[in-house]
Amino acid sequence: GALRELHAQILGTKSRKRINAIVVVSSLDVYSQIVTIPLVRGGDREQAIELNVRMVSPFEIAQSYAGWQEVGGDVEAGKLEVLSAFAERAVADDLKHILREAGFFAVVLEPRPLALARLLREGILGFDPARPTLALHVDGSGLDFLVLRGGQLYFEYFNPWRDVADEKQQVSMQAFEAAVTRSLHQVLNFYGKHWTEPVAEIFVSAGNLDAAVTKMLDGNFSLSVKPMQSAFGQALGPEWFVAAGSALRGARPRREDQELSLLGITAEDEFRQEQVLRFLRFWTVLLPVGFSILLAALIGMDFFLGRVQASLEAQSRAAGGNREIEELQLLERSAREFNGLVSRLKAVASSITPKNPFLARFGAASGGVRVTKFSLPAPDARAMLAGFASSEDEIKTFRNALEDDPLFQDVDLPITAIKKEPAGFSFSISLSVKLEQD
Numbered sequence: 001g002a003l004r005e006l007h008a009q010i011l012g013t014k015s016r017k018r019i020n021a022i023v024v025v026s027s028l029d030v031y032s033q034i035v036t037i038p039l040v041r042g043g044d045r046e047q048a049i050e051l052n053v054r055m056v057s058p059f060e061i062a063q064s065y066a067g068w069q070e071v072g073g074d075v076e077a078g079k080l081e082v083l084s085a086f087a088e089r090a091v092a093d094d095l096k097h098i099l100r101e102a103g104f105f106a107v108v109l110e111p112r113p114l115a116l117a118r119l120l121r122e123g124i125l126g127f128d129p130a131r132p133t134l135a136l137h138v139d140g141s142g143l144d145f146l147v148l149r150g151g152q153l154y155f156e157y158f159n160p161w162r163d164v165a166d167e168k169q170q171v172s173m174q175a176f177e178a179a180v181t182r183s184l185h186q187v188l189n190f191y192g193k194h195w196t197e198p199v200a201e202i203f204v205s206a207g208n209l210d211a212a213v214t215k216m217l218d219g220n221f222s223l224s225v226k227p228m229q230s231a232f233g234q235a236l237g238p239e240w241f242v243a244a245g246s247a248l249r250g251a252r253p254r255r256e257d258q259e260l261s262l263l264g265i266t267a268e269d270e271f272r273q274e275q276v277l278r279f280l281r282f283w284t285v286l287l288p289v290g291f292s293i294l295l296a297a298l299i300g301m302d303f304f305l306g307r308v309q310a311s312l313e314a315q316s317r318a319a320g321g322n323r324e325i326e327e328l329q330l331l332e333r334s335a336r337e338f339n340g341l342v343s344r345l346k347a348v349a350s351s352i353t354p355k356n357p358f359l360a361r362f363g364a365a366s367g368g369v370r371v372t373k374f375s376l377p378a379p380d381a382r383a384m385l386a387g388f389a390s391s392e393d394e395i396k397t398f399r400n401a402l403e404d405d406p407l408f409q410d411v412d413l414p415i416t417a418i419k420k421e422p423a424g425f426s427f428s429i430s431l432s433v434k435l436e437q438d
Contacts, residue, residue, distance in 0.1 A: 115245030
């Protein structure tokens with residue numbers, strides 16, 4: 001397909017190396033909302049945020065991925081503002097599978113307005129993050145209105161072309177102007193109900209319609225209309241704005257990326273997980289190859305020594321000396337002993353099968369528990385384990401078995417990590433792994 005062709009253009013047709021990708025999903029596939037919570041300090045901060053984010057999710061927890069990032073707040077009032085986003089798990093998993101099959105690795109899955117907000121904040125001339133700002137982006141998908149405060153995305157109103165077009169799927173200039181005016185009034189009304197700071201400017205990107213949109217906004221709204229002009233020193237069409245915003249995120253080191261992702265884990269954790277998998281895949285290939293080379297060397301040596309033995313026996317028969325015969329007999333015994341060692345080495349080499357010690361320990365401790373996911377981001381990091389059981393007692397028994405296993409330490413099973421599902425209970429456990437354990 002097109003993705004495979006793109007992979008071949010980047011790395012060549014023979015390369016199987018995966019390319020890291022920042023993936024943007026349509027606004028129609030993502031639900032986002034600002035969540036305001038009491039300011040919490042210390043280790044409970046993330047748990048408090050995740051709990052509040054789950055409460056506003058429009059989907060079942062088991063059927064969706066959620067992401068969040070802090071965007072602002074009021075320290076004096078003790079409030080924290082968090083941008084949350086949700087996507088159906090099936091949609092995200094399908095995207096990851098399609099990309100993986102084509103040779104790409106999705107390190108981030110983010111909503112479209114987040115990329116646009118990043119471009120405004122980091123790549124548009126004249127943008128001041130200290131002032132609340134509106135933005136209108138018009139491209140092939142529709143009309144996209146953004147509200148930014150402190151340079152961060154707070155609200156998006158997306159109007160697809162299908163809602164503007166008539167019954168013949170045509171969009172007239174009159175219908176376009178009416179949709180822009182109506183939508184901007186709705187955005188301003190929403191802003192006025194939620195925030196008190198006055199908004200005085202709007203950045204516009206409409207391609208060939210820039211002049212018409214600017215004239216229309218100047219005549220109907222008391223807003224300063226500014227064009228979205230790239231700060232990168234070259235012209236950039238509006239059709240590239242979303243990609244450019246995501247490219248800015250892709251240029252960052254993964255460990256510095258704190259923005260939300262809809263992959264179920266953070267971008268840094270996802271990247272580390274892929275690195276661990278690549279390392280394990282390397283050794284899974286290397287061990288059998290190494291043993292094969294060793295076995296071939298031993299077989300070659302066996303054949304060589306056999307030839308030497310036959311040659312020496314022939315020479316001894318020709319010479320007929322008693323001393324030479326004794327030496328040959330001694331060499332024959334040594335060769336037989338060596339061949340016996342070779343046979344034992346072959347048996348040992350053929351019986352060695354690389355295995356995962358974690359899976360073996362989980363299988364021994366599982367009882368009625370089914371482990372569905374195990375993540376070890378790095379050798380010195382805490383591992384995350386997710387599973388499913390028919391009862392809470394099975395989960396507790398499983399936790400106790402892990403605590404008794406010397407391979408694992410600091411096994412943590414919060415009460416909030418156990419969730420009732422239609423067919424049983426899902427849970428997640430965090431623990432430390434002693435990798436130096438044999």
